[in-house]
Amino acid sequence: xGRYVFKLSDVxxxxxxxxxxxxxxxxxxxxxxxxxxxxMLTEKxxxxxxxxxAGKIIELHGEAGDMIAVGSPLVVLEVEGAGNAKDEPPKNxxxxxxxxxxxxxxxxxEGGGGAAAVSVPASAAAPAARPSPPAPLPQxxxxxxxxxxxxxxxxxxxxxxxRARDLGIDLRLVAGSGPAGRxxxxxxDSYVEGAxxxxxxxxxxxxxxxxxxxxxxxxxxxAEAMQRAKQRIPHFAYVEELxxxxxxxxxxxxNETRRPEQAKLTLLPFLLRALVQxxxxxxxxxxxxxxxxxxxxxxxxxxxxxxxxTPNGLVVPVLRxxxxxxVWQMASEIRRLAEAARSGKATREELSxxxxxxxxxxxxxxxxxxPVINAPEVAIVGVNKLVERAVFRNGVVVPRLTMxxxxxxxxxxxxxxxxxxxxxxxxxxxxxxxxxxxxEAV
Amino acid sequence: MSGKITTQVxxxxxxxGGYVAAIRAGQLGLDTTLVEADRLGGTCLIRGCIxxxxxxxxxxxxxxxxxxxxxxxxxIALKSEPDFDLPAxxxxxxxxxxxxxxxxxxxxxxxxxxxxHGTAKxxxxxxxxxxxxxxxxxxxxxxxxxxxGSVAAGLPQLPWGDGVISSTEALSLPALPKxxxxxxxxxxxLELGIAFAKLGVEVRFVEALDRMLPSYDRALVRPVEQWLxxxxxxxxxxxxxxxxxxxxxxxxxxxxxxxxxxQDLACDTLLVAVGRRPNTQGWGLEHMALTMDGAFVxxxxxxxxxxxxxxxxxxxxxxPMLAHKASAQGEMVAExxxxxxxxxxxVAIPAVCFTEPEIVAxxxxxxxxxxxxxxxxxxxxxFAANGRAxxxxxxxxxxxxxxxARADNHLVLGIHAVGAHxxxxxxxxxxxxxxxxxxxxxxxxxxxxxxxxxxxxEAALGALGHALHI
Numbered sequence: 031x032g033r034y035v036f037k038l039s040d041v042x043x044x045x046x047x048x049x050x051x052x053x054x055x056x057x058x059x060x061x062x063x064x065x066x067x068x069x070m071l072t073e074k075x076x077x078x079x080x081x082x083x084a085g086k087i088i089e090l091h092g093e094a095g096d097m098i099a100v101g102s103p104l105v106v107l108e109v110e111g112a113g114n115a116k117d118e119p120p121k122n123x124x125x126x127x128x129x130x131x132x133x134x135x136x137x138x139x140e141g142g143g144g145a146a147a148v149s150v151p152a153s154a155a156a157p158a159a160r161p162s163p164p165a166p167l168p169q170x171x172x173x174x175x176x177x178x179x180x181x182x183x184x185x186x187x188x189x190x191x192x193r194a195r196d197l198g199i200d201l202r203l204v205a206g207s208g209p210a211g212r213x214x215x216x217x218x219d220s221y222v223e224g225a226x227x228x229x230x231x232x233x234x235x236x237x238x239x240x241x242x243x244x245x246x247x248x249x250x251x252x253a254e255a256m257q258r259a260k261q262r263i264p265h266f267a268y269v270e271e272l273x274x275x276x277x278x279x280x281x282x283x284x285n286e287t288r289r290p291e292q293a294k295l296t297l298l299p300f301l302l303r304a305l306v307q308x309x310x311x312x313x314x315x316x317x318x319x320x321x322x323x324x325x326x327x328x329x330x331x332x333x334x335x336x337x338x339x340t341p342n343g344l345v346v347p348v349l350r351x352x353x354x355x356x357v358w359q360m361a362s363e364i365r366r367l368a369e370a371a372r373s374g375k376a377t378r379e380e381l382s383x384x385x386x387x388x389x390x391x392x393x394x395x396x397x398x399x400x401p402v403i404n405a406p407e408v409a410i411v412g413v414n415k416l417v418e419r420a421v422f423r424n425g426v427v428v429p430r431l432t433m434x435x436x437x438x439x440x441x442x443x444x445x446x447x448x449x450x451x452x453x454x455x456x457x458x459x460x461x462x463x464x465x466x467x468x469x470e471a472v
Numbered sequence: 473m474s475g476k477i478t479t480q481v482x483x484x485x486x487x488x489g490g491y492v493a494a495i496r497a498g499q500l501g502l503d504t505t506l507v508e509a510d511r512l513g514g515t516c517l518i519r520g521c522i523x524x525x526x527x528x529x530x531x532x533x534x535x536x537x538x539x540x541x542x543x544x545x546x547x548i549a550l551k552s553e554p555d556f557d558l559p560a561x562x563x564x565x566x567x568x569x570x571x572x573x574x575x576x577x578x579x580x581x582x583x584x585x586x587x588x589h590g591t592a593k594x595x596x597x598x599x600x601x602x603x604x605x606x607x608x609x610x611x612x613x614x615x616x617x618x619x620x621g622s623v624a625a626g627l628p629q630l631p632w633g634d635g636v637i638s639s640t641e642a643l644s645l646p647a648l649p650k651x652x653x654x655x656x657x658x659x660x661x662l663e664l665g666i667a668f669a670k671l672g673v674e675v676r677f678v679e680a681l682d683r684m685l686p687s688y689d690r691a692l693v694r695p696v697e698q699w700l701x702x703x704x705x706x707x708x709x710x711x712x713x714x715x716x717x718x719x720x721x722x723x724x725x726x727x728x729x730x731x732x733x734x735q736d737l738a739c740d741t742l743l744v745a746v747g748r749r750p751n752t753q754g755w756g757l758e759h760m761a762l763t764m765d766g767a768f769v770x771x772x773x774x775x776x777x778x779x780x781x782x783x784x785x786x787x788x789x790x791x792p793m794l795a796h797k798a799s800a801q802g803e804m805v806a807e808x809x810x811x812x813x814x815x816x817x818x819v820a821i822p823a824v825c826f827t828e829p830e831i832v833a834x835x836x837x838x839x840x841x842x843x844x845x846x847x848x849x850x851x852x853x854x855f856a857a858n859g860r861a862x863x864x865x866x867x868x869x870x871x872x873x874x875x876x877a878r879a880d881n882h883l884v885l886g887i888h889a890v891g892a893h894x895x896x897x898x899x900x901x902x903x904x905x906x907x908x909x910x911x912x913x914x915x916x917x918x919x920x921x922x923x924x925x926x927x928x929x930e931a932a933l934g935a936l937g938h939a940l941h942i
Contacts (some may be wrong), residue, residue: 161866183819185883185908186908187906187907187908188906188907191817195812195814195815196813196815198814208908209881209910210878210881213752213883214907
C-alpha cells in the first residue's frame with residue numbers, strides 16, 4: 031500500500047487558486063479511477079476533478095468554501111503499490127489554505143457553540159445552501175441549537191406540550207432556547223409574557239433567530255464582482271421611456287406565425303438587434319476598460335452578456351457575435367444560454383468575454399432600475415416592465431404600450447451626452463421596428 | 473337495567489382504548505357509560521397481549537428447563553425432562569386474565585362509569601340499542617367514543633375452523649399440536665410460533681413477502697432469523713398458502729414459493745396470523761355517516777370523526793394497532809370532551825416484538841431518517857459487551873442497542889434494540905424521544921451498573937465517536 035497525494039493541478043487561465051465547492055467523497059471512501067472527487071470553483075465555472083487513481087481516501091484538505099492554491103495537496107489516497115508520496119505521518123502536512131471565511135457552526139468543538147441564549151448559531155442553519163464538509167463525525171457543540179425549518183415539529187417535553195395546549199399556544203410559534211432548539215417551560219413563560227396575554231394563539235412569536243451563513247461559491251463571486259464594480263466604476267444612470275406599441279404588435283405577430291422549431295420571441299432579441307445596429311456608432315460603449323493598465327478595448331463584435339437568475343444566484347452567460355444572428359437565432363441562443371446557466375452546465379467560455387450586458391426582469395422589471403455594470407465593461411442596459419399608459423398623441427389621449435430602458439454607464443469612459451445619444455438611437459429603432467430590419471446604416 | 477339511558481359520554485368497547493377513555497371521563501366528572509359485548513379488557517387483555525405474554529413466559533421457562541435436562545448449564549442439571557401440562561398452563565394464564573379483567577371492572581366502578589354488557593347497535597350516530605342479557609337498552613349520548621378495536625384478518629382460501637385457527641384460539645388450545653404451520657411471519661405469528669416451538673411443537677412459517685417482520689429493519693430482525701435457523705425452524709419466504717385440506721387425521725396445506733411447483737405441508741394445526749383489520753362490522757357503523765380512511769374510521773389529530781361529537785380511537789382508526797396507542801388516544805379524547813385542549817402528537821409510538829430475542833423500535837431508523845432527507849449519526853452497542861447481559865446468558869443472541877440522531881444537533885430521532893429482555897428498555901427509549909433528548913443527554917445520564925440499560929448511553933457515546941466499552 032502506498033500513499034498517493036493528489037494535488038490541485040492548473041485548471042487553466044492562469045488561475046492561481048480555486049475554491050472548494052463540494053466534496054464528492056469522504057474519508058474512508060473507496061474510489062475508482064476517474065470517479066469525481068471534488069467540485070472546484072474557478073472565477074467563472076465549476077470544474078469537476080476526477081481521481082487519477084483508484085484507492086481509498088485517507089485525507090481531504092480543506093472544506094467547502096476554502097481557497098486552495100494550485101499545486102497544494104487536495105486529497106491523499108491509499109493506493110495499491112507505491113503511490114507517489116513517501117510514507118509520512120498523516121495529517122501533519124501543513125495545509126496551504128489561503129483564506130477561509132470565519133468559521134461557521136460546523137467546525138465548532140464541544141462547548142464551542144456558545145450558550146448564545148435564544149439566538150441560534152449557524153450549525154444547521156442552511157444545510158441546503160452549503161454542501162456538507164466531509165467530517166465523518168460532525169461535532170455539534172453543547173450549546174448549539176438549530177432553526178426549525180417550515181413544517182419541522184418543535185422539540186418539547188410532553189409536559190411543555192401539554193401546558194402549551196392548555197394555554198392555547200401553538201408551539202410552532204415559540205422559540206426554543208434549549209439544546210437542539212428544545213422548548214422549555216421558561217421559553218413558554220417568556221412567550222406568554224411577551225404576548226402580554228394568555229390567549230396568544232394568534233400572536234406571532236418574536237423572531238429571535240440569527241443565522242450566520244458563510245458566503246461561498248457563486249454568491250461570493252457575485253459579491254466580489256458587485257463590490258469591485260461599485261467601488262471602482264463611477265456609475266451614472268440614464269432612464270428613457272419607449273413607446274413599444276408597434277414593436278409589441280410585431281412581436282406578437284411573429285410569435286403567432288412562427289414555425290414550431292423557432293423559439294418564442296421576447297423583447298430581448300429586438301433590443302439586441304437594436305444594439306447591434308447602433309453600437310458601431312458608439313464604439314466606446316461596446317468596450318472593456320482595464321483601469322489598471324489604462325487601456326480601453328473597443329470591440330467590433332457584439333458579445334452581449336444576458337443577466338440570468340439561477341437557483342444559486344445571478345449569472346451572466348454571453349451571447350457571442352450577436353451581429354451574426356437574426357432575432358430567431360438570438361431568441362433560441364438566449365434560451366439555450368439561460369438553461370445552461372440555470373442547470374450549471376454553462377462552460378467558462380459561455381460565461382466570460384462579454385463587451386456589453388443587458389438585464390431584464392420581465393414583468394418584475396419595475397419602472398426604473400439602476401443596474402450595476404458588469405466590469406470591466408462600461409455599459410449595461412436594463413429593461414423595465416411593459417405597461418399600457420394613456421399617452422397624448424396629436425392632442426388626443428390614446429392607450430399606448432410603454433416601457434422604460436434603465437441604463438448605467440462608466441462615466442470615466444462614457445460621457446452623459448454620448449450615453450443619451452446612444453439610448454436615443456436605440457429608442458428610435460425600437461419605436462419604429464421596421465428600421466430594425468433595414469440593412470443600410472440608418 | 474332500565475330500558476333507556478341518557479349519558480354524556482358513551483364508550484363503545486372495553487379494551488385498552490375504551491376502558492381508559494371511560495376511566496378518564498369518569499375521573500373528570502362526566503356521566504359515562506361503557507358498552508362491552510365480551511369481558512372487560514378487550515383483545516389486549518382477553519386474547520392478545522396479556523395471554524400471549526403469559527404463554528411466551530411459560531414456553532421460555534419450559535424450554536430453559538428442557539435444555540437443562542439435556543445439557544447442564546452453570547451448575548444446574550435436571551435429572552429428567554420436565555413435563556408440560558397445557559391445560560394447567562392455560563388455567564394459570566386465565567387466572568391472570570381474570571385478575572386483570574376484574575381489576576378493570578373495579579377501576580371503572582371507582583370512576584363511576586356505568587358498564588352495560590351486550591352488543592351495541594347504532595341507529596344513528598348518537599343512539600344505540602344494546603342487547604343485554606335481560607332486555608334491550610337504548611342509549612342516547614352527547615358524545616360517542618368508538619373503540620371497537622380489531623379482529624384477526626383471515627384468508628379466504630384458509631377458512632377458519634377444523635384446525636385452522638387465529639391467534640385467539642391459539643391462546644386457548646386444548647392440547648398442543650404436534651406440527652404447527654404459521655401463515656404470516658409478522659410479529660403475532662412469530663411470537664406465537666416461537667412460543668409453540670419452545671414447547672416442543674414442530675413449527676414452520678409461511679410468509680408471502682421476501683422477509684419476516686417487514687416493518688423492522690433487517691439488522692433488528694437478524695438475531696431472530698438466527699435463533700430460528702439455529703433451531704432448524706423453517707421460514708418459507710415469498711410463499712403463499714393456497715389451500716388447506718383434511719388428510720390422515722391432520723391438515724395438508726398447499727403452498728407455493730415464487731413460481732416453483734406447489735408443495736404440501738402436513739400439520740395438525742394451521743395458525744393464520746396475517747394481520748388484523750378494524751372491527752367495523754355488525755354494530756351499525758354504516759348508520760353513523762362517518763368518513764372512512766380505507767378500512768379505518770377517519771379521524772383528525774384530536775380523534776374527531778366526520779360526525780360532530782363522535783370520536784374514534786385505537787385499532788379502529790389505523791396503524792399502528794397497539795394497545796398503548798389506543799389508551800393514549802382514549803385518555804386524550806376524554807380530556808377534550810371535558811373541555812381541555814389536547815392533541816395526539818407523540819414523537820414516537822414505541823413498538824415491541826416479543827420474539828426470541830425481543831425487538832424494540834422507537835422512532836426513526838437510520839433508513840427512515842434518510843428517506844426524510846435527514847443526515848444522521850448512529851451508534852450501536854452489542855449486549856455481548858454488557859456485563860449484566862452475560863450474567864443472564866443474554867449476551868449471545870446477537871442483540872444490541874442502536875441510537876440514531878440528527879447529525880447537526882444530535883437530537884435523538886430513534887432508538888432500536890434487539891436482545892433478551894429489551895422490551896423493558898422501551899420506556900427509556902420513548903422517554904428520551906419525547907423529552908427531546910440529544911445524544912449528550914443520554915450519554916451523560918448515569919445508568920446503573922450492572923444492567924442492560926448501560927447499553928443505551930454506550931450506543932449514544934458510540935454515535936458521538938467515543939464509546940467506552942467497545
